[in-house]
Amino acid sequence: QVQLQQWGAGLLKPSETLSLTCAVYGGSFSGHYWSWIRQPPGEGLEWIGEINNRGSTNYNPSLKSRVTISVDTSKNQFSLNLMSVTAADTAVYHCARLAFRLGRRPHNWDFDLWGRGTLVTVST
Amino acid sequence: QSVLTQPPSVSGAPGQRVTISCTGSSSNIGAGYDVHWYQQLPGTAPKLLIHGNSNRPSGVPDRFSGSRSGTSGSLAINGVQAEDEADYYCQSYDSGLGGSRVFGTGTKVTVL
Numbered sequence: 040q041v042q043l044q045q046w047g048a049g050l051l052k053p054s055e056t057l058s059l060t061c062a063v064y065g066g067s068f069s070g071h072y073w074s075w076i077r078q079p080p081g082e083g084l085e086w087i088g089e090i091n092n093r094g095s096t097n098y099n100p101s102l103k104s105r106v107t108i109s110v111d112t113s114k115n116q117f118s119l120n121l122m123s124v125t126a127a128d129t130a131v132y133h134c135a136r137l138a139f140r141l142g143r144r145p146h147n148w149d150f151d152l153w154g155r156g157t158l159v160t161v162s163t
Numbered sequence: 164q165s166v167l168t169q170p171p172s173v174s175g176a177p178g179q180r181v182t183i184s185c186t187g188s189s190s191n192i193g194a195g196y197d198v199h200w201y202q203q204l205p206g207t208a209p210k211l212l213i214h215g216n217s218n219r220p221s222g223v224p225d226r227f228s229g230s231r232s233g234t235s236g237s238l239a240i241n242g243v244q245a246e247d248e249a250d251y252y253c254q255s256y257d258s259g260l261g262g263s264r265v266f267g268t269g270t271k272v273t274v275l
Contacts, residue, residue: 074264083268084201084209084252084266084269085266086264086266099263099264100260100262101263133209138214143197143215146196149197149254150199151211151214151220154208155207155208
């Protein structure tokens with residue numbers, strides 16, 4: 040059974056860089072896109088971006104200038120870097136898998152597997 | 164600010180039918196992009212409930228159903244149960260501003 044395990048620093052100061060990593064265990068890494076999604080406390084979900092095993096990325100335009108998602112295929116891991124954080128970046132950050140659905144365009148893929156989430160707090 | 168609008172809350176007595184709307188526009192649902200639905204129980208990660216407008220993954224009870232029409236999607240729970248009390252989010256793709264996967268504003272389902 041495929042599992043996503045994520046980790047990273049949970050407390051940052053303003054202007055620092057958020058760094059999280061997600062490891063994929065028990066299943067195929069290639070052939071999927073892998074995403075980061077965040078949820079501020081008490082609020083809704085926001086897609087941050089995605090990457091595939093070849094390093095091809097797509098980012099949320101509202102975060103694109105500060106976000107880098109990278110992949111390490113040798114370890115079946117992908118990572119999120121978010122620069123210059125502020126209090127507005129305080130959220131639970133989830134890694135997730137985009138399901139490859141045969142016959143469906145990539146824009147129509149869904150998130151079929153989620154990590155448990157990491158709370159990242161930005162505070163002085 | 165989300166481009167997909169959901170009612171903040173819906174409620175129903177056990178056994179009743181409840182529905183949740185997801186209203187978009189011509190750059191997302193109205194452009195033909197699929198609607199997916201996720202259930203988030205308190206303190207847990209979201210779980211895929213419906214994909215491709217109306218498809219249930221294995222293990223999802225058949226009381227959950229989804230549909231899409233025009234610029235909106237809809238999730239129905241036929242015979243809501245106490246364990247269905249959770250937050251529900253729709254999700255699609257929006258072609259505006261360079262393209263982005265987008266989520267709805269979320270709906271809290273309360274079982275009375």
